[in-house]
Amino acid sequence: MADVLKKVPVREQDPKVRATNFEEVCYGYNKEEAMEEASRCIGCKNAKCVQGCPVSIDIPGFISKVKTGEFEEAYKIIGKSSALPAVCGRVCPQESQCEGKCIRGLKGEPVSIGKLERFVADYALENDIKPEKADSTNGHKVAVIGSGPAGLTCAGDLAKMGYEVTVFEALHELGGVLVYGIPEFRLPKQKVVAKEIDKVKELGVKFETNVVIGKSTTIDQLIEDEGFEAVFIGSGAGLPKFMGIPGENANGVFSANEYLTRNNLMKAFDESYDTPIAAGTKVAVIGGGNVAMDAARTALRLGADVHIVYRRSEEELPARVEEVHHAKEEGVVFNLLTNPTEILVDENGYVKGMKCVKMELGEPDASGRRRPVVVEGSEFEMELDTVIMSLGTSPNPLISSTTEGLEVNKWKCIVADETNGQTTKEGVYAGGDAVTGAATVILAMGAGKAGAQGIHEYLSNK
Amino acid sequence: MYQIKKAEVLANNIYLMDVEAPRVAKHCEPGQFVIVKIDEKGERVPLTICDYDREAGTVTIVLQTIGASTEKMAHLKEGDYFRDFVGPLGCASEFVNEDIEELKKKNILFVAGGVGAAPVYPQVKWLHNHGVKADVIVGSKTKDLLILEEEMKAVAGNYYPCTDDGSYGHAGMVTSKIEQLVNEEGKKYDLCVAIGPMIMMKFACLTTKKLEIPTIVSMNPIMVDGTGMCGACRLQVGNEVKFACVDGPEFDGHLVDFDQAMKRQQMYKTKEGRALLKVQEGDTHHGGCGHCGGDE
Numbered sequence: 001m002a003d004v005l006k007k008v009p010v011r012e013q014d015p016k017v018r019a020t021n022f023e024e025v026c027y028g029y030n031k032e033e034a035m036e037e038a039s040r041c042i043g044c045k046n047a048k049c050v051q052g053c054p055v056s057i058d059i060p061g062f063i064s065k066v067k068t069g070e071f072e073e074a075y076k077i078i079g080k081s082s083a084l085p086a087v088c089g090r091v092c093p094q095e096s097q098c099e100g101k102c103i104r105g106l107k108g109e110p111v112s113i114g115k116l117e118r119f120v121a122d123y124a125l126e127n128d129i130k131p132e133k134a135d136s137t138n139g140h141k142v143a144v145i146g147s148g149p150a151g152l153t154c155a156g157d158l159a160k161m162g163y164e165v166t167v168f169e170a171l172h173e174l175g176g177v178l179v180y181g182i183p184e185f186r187l188p189k190q191k192v193v194a195k196e197i198d199k200v201k202e203l204g205v206k207f208e209t210n211v212v213i214g215k216s217t218t219i220d221q222l223i224e225d226e227g228f229e230a231v232f233i234g235s236g237a238g239l240p241k242f243m244g245i246p247g248e249n250a251n252g253v254f255s256a257n258e259y260l261t262r263n264n265l266m267k268a269f270d271e272s273y274d275t276p277i278a279a280g281t282k283v284a285v286i287g288g289g290n291v292a293m294d295a296a297r298t299a300l301r302l303g304a305d306v307h308i309v310y311r312r313s314e315e316e317l318p319a320r321v322e323e324v325h326h327a328k329e330e331g332v333v334f335n336l337l338t339n340p341t342e343i344l345v346d347e348n349g350y351v352k353g354m355k356c357v358k359m360e361l362g363e364p365d366a367s368g369r370r371r372p373v374v375v376e377g378s379e380f381e382m383e384l385d386t387v388i389m390s391l392g393t394s395p396n397p398l399i400s401s402t403t404e405g406l407e408v409n410k411w412k413c414i415v416a417d418e419t420n421g422q423t424t425k426e427g428v429y430a431g432g433d434a435v436t437g438a439a440t441v442i443l444a445m446g447a448g449k450a451g452a453q454g455i456h457e458y459l460s461n462k
Numbered sequence: 463m464y465q466i467k468k469a470e471v472l473a474n475n476i477y478l479m480d481v482e483a484p485r486v487a488k489h490c491e492p493g494q495f496v497i498v499k500i501d502e503k504g505e506r507v508p509l510t511i512c513d514y515d516r517e518a519g520t521v522t523i524v525l526q527t528i529g530a531s532t533e534k535m536a537h538l539k540e541g542d543y544f545r546d547f548v549g550p551l552g553c554a555s556e557f558v559n560e561d562i563e564e565l566k567k568k569n570i571l572f573v574a575g576g577v578g579a580a581p582v583y584p585q586v587k588w589l590h591n592h593g594v595k596a597d598v599i600v601g602s603k604t605k606d607l608l609i610l611e612e613e614m615k616a617v618a619g620n621y622y623p624c625t626d627d628g629s630y631g632h633a634g635m636v637t638s639k640i641e642q643l644v645n646e647e648g649k650k651y652d653l654c655v656a657i658g659p660m661i662m663m664k665f666a667c668l669t670t671k672k673l674e675i676p677t678i679v680s681m682n683p684i685m686v687d688g689t690g691m692c693g694a695c696r697l698q699v700g701n702e703v704k705f706a707c708v709d710g711p712e713f714d715g716h717l718v719d720f721d722q723a724m725k726r727q728q729m730y731k732t733k734e735g736r737a738l739l740k741v742q743e744g745d746t747h748h749g750g751c752g753h754c755g756g757d758e
Contacts, residue, residue, distance in 0.1 A: 170689050172499055172506070172546040180691070210548035212689055216485040240693040242703065249698055249722055251729045258692035266505070266686065273503045274531050276730045349725030396690050398708065
C-alpha cells in the first residue's frame with residue numbers, strides 16, 4: 001500500500017520530450033490509480049472541499065463512486081453541477097479551491113480531486129455517457145453571448161431546465177478561451193473541448209458562430225426582433241494591454257492573445273494550416289500569470305529560447321504553481337524582479353533586444369503585495385527577436401457601447417449581481433471575465449451557473 | 463456556410479463576389495469590413511465591403527490575390543461556399559451619423575487607389591442616396607486595372623480616373639490630380655477620404671495636409687480576430703495606440719504613422735509570398751527561385 005499521506009502520482013510526458021511537441025503534458029490516472037486515490041478521501045460529512053468549489057460539486061459523493069468503480073454514477077453526480085468536468089479537471093486552480101480546503105491536506109497532501117474529476121470526465125467522454133436532458137422544452141427562448149466557459153455553463157444549465165437556448169459566438173470556432181487561449185498541451189481541443197461542447201449540444205442547445213453581438217446584431221434586437229426573453233452575456237475579457245514603452249509597435253512584439261490565438265485557434269504550429277506565426281528564436285514573455293506561462297511554453301515548443309520577465313519575485317507570480325513548475329521543467333528561464341523599459345528596434349522595424357531594469361521589493365501596496373521599486377543603475381539589455389506582452393486585458397466595449405441601459409463600472413466591466421448575474425438592464429444577465437475582468441475558467445463557470453439560476457427565477461416570475 | 467451568389471473577375475487578380483450573409487447585410491454601413499475564411503485551414507482574411515443588399519441578404523466583397531488564402535478564394539465560383547463570413551466589423555464612416563443637411567453643405571473628395579475603389583464605392587453611393595454629391599478620383603497603374611468605373615460614375619458628382627502610365631484619364635498619380643483640382647481648377651474641399659494601398663494613402667495625406675484639407679483614411683493592417691482581442695492591428699495615431707479593428711478602420715490620416723504601419727504590414731510578407739508560390743506552383747515549387755527564400 002502506498003503512503004496514504006501522499007497523492008497517487010500522476011504520469012506525465014517527460015519534460016525534455018514534451019518541450020518539443022504539443023501533446024498533452026499530463027496523462028491522467030487510469031482506473032486503478034483513480035480508485036486508489038479515491039480511497040484516500042475520508043468522506044467528510046460537512047465537506048470543506050465543496051465550499052471551495054465555485055460550482056459546488058458534490059465532491060465526496062462522486063469520489064465515493066470512484067472508490068467502488070461506479071464511474072458512470074460518479075459522472076452523473078459531477079454533471080449535476082458542472083457542464084465541463086474534463087476541462088475543469090485540467091485547468092482549475094484546485095490547490096487554492098477544493099484541494100486547498102481538503103482535510104487530508106492538514107497532514108500530508110490533499111486528495112487529488114482535480115485529477116479524479118478529470119478521470120471521471122474522460123471516462124464519460126471515452127464511453128460516450130450522455131448527460132441527462134430535460135424531458136421537454138418550456139418554450140422560453142434565451143440567448144447566450146459567447147461560447148466560453150461562462151456561456152457554455154449557463155446554456156447547459158438552462159437547457160437542463162427546459163429552456164430553448166441559442167449561443168452566439170463571434171469567432172469561427174466554439175469554446176472561447178478554451179480554444180483560442182489555453183494551449184493544446186494543457187487542454188486538447190478535439191479530444192476534450194469539442195467533445196464537452198458536443199455534450200452541451202446534446203442537451204438541445206443551438207449554436208451560431210460568426211455573430212459579433214454589438215455588430216452583427218444587438219442585444220436589443222435579439223429581444224425585440226428575434227423573440228429572446230432573456231440574455232446572458234459571457235463575452236469574455238477583451239483588449240490586450242501593452243506597457244506603453246518605446247518600441248512596442250515593432251515587428252516581433254505581440255500580445256499574448258495574438259501569439260496564442262495564432263497558435264491555438266488558427267493552429268499555426270501545424271504546417272497544413274495557412275495562418276503564419278513568427279515564433280521567434282529568442283523570446284521574452286512579459287508577465288507572470290497563467291497566460292504568460294502558456295505563451296512561454298508555446299514559444300518553447302515552437303523552438304525558441306524563452307525567458308519570463310516579471311517585475312516582482314517568484315512568490316508573487318500570479319500563475320498556478322503547477323504551471324510555473326511545468327514551465328521550469330521544460331526549460332523556460334525566469335528573469336524575476338526585472339522590468340522592461342524599452343524595446344530595441346532594428347532599422348527595418350524588427351525587435352533586436354530589450355532594455356530592462358532590476359527591481360527590488362519595497363513596502364506593500366494597495367493589493368497587499370510588496371511594491372517593486374527600481375534598483376538605481378541596474379539597467380541592462382537582453383538580446384531578443386520576439387517580445388510577448390502578457391499583462392492582462394481591458395474590457396471589450398462592443399456590447400456595452402451598443403446596449404442601452406447596460407451599466408459598466410469605472411474599469412468598464414459590466415455591472416452584474418454576483419449572486420444571480422442580473423445587470424442594470426431588465427432581462428439581461430452577465431458573468432465571467434466581462435464582469436470581473438480576466439479571471440479563471442471555473443470562476444466564469446460559477447458565474448454562468450449563477451446567471452442561469454437568475455434567468456430561471458426571472459422568467460418563472462414574469 | 464455562406465454561399466457565393468455571384469462571382470466576377472473585375473481585372474487581373476481582382477475579384478468581386480456577392481455572398482449570402484443576412485446578418486451582415488442587415489447591419490453593415492459604409493466604412494465597415496468583414497472577415498472571411500475559406501475553409502477549416504484558411505486564414506481569417508479581412509476584406510472590404512463594396513456593396514450590400516439588405517433585402518436579398520447579400521454582401522458584395524472585392525478581393526485582390528496577395529497571399530495563399532486570397533489566391534484560393536479567387537478560384538471560388540458562383541454556388542460555392544465560404545466556411546466563415548463574419549461582420550460587419552469596425553466602425554461606420556463618421557458621416558453616416560452626421561446631420562444630412564450639414565453634410566449637404568460640404569464639398570467632399572474621395573481618393574481611391576487600386577482596389578481602394580471598392581470601399582470608396584459604398585460611401586459615395588450612400589452620400590448619393592442621401593442627396594450629397596461627392597467628387598471621386600480613382601487611380602490605378604493602368605486602364606485595365608481600373609475597377610467599378612460605371613458604378614462609380616453613376617453615384618459620383620465628378621469622376622476623375624487617373625492612370626500611372628497615362629493609358630486612361632489623367633496621366634499621373636492621384637496626388638497630382640488632387641493638386642490640379644485644388645490649385646488649377648480652384649476647387650475647395652472640406653473633407654477628403656483617401657483609401658488604397660498604404661503608400662498611396664501616405665502621399666495623399668502629405669498632399670492634403672499641404673492643402674489643409676482634413677483627411678480620413680481607411681487602414682488595412684494585419685489582423686487575426688478582428689474583434690479587438692489580439693492587438694495585431696495596432697497603429698500609432700497621434701499620441702495614441704489604436705486598434706484598427708475596433709477603433710477604426712477609419713482614422714485621421716494626418717495623425718497616422720504610415721511609416722510604422724507599412725513596416726508592420728511587412729511582418730509576414732515573405733511567409734505570405736512563399737505560401738502563395740506554393741499554391742500557384744503546387745508540387746513544382748522547390749523554392750530556390752531567389753524571390754521567396756526557398757522552403758527551408
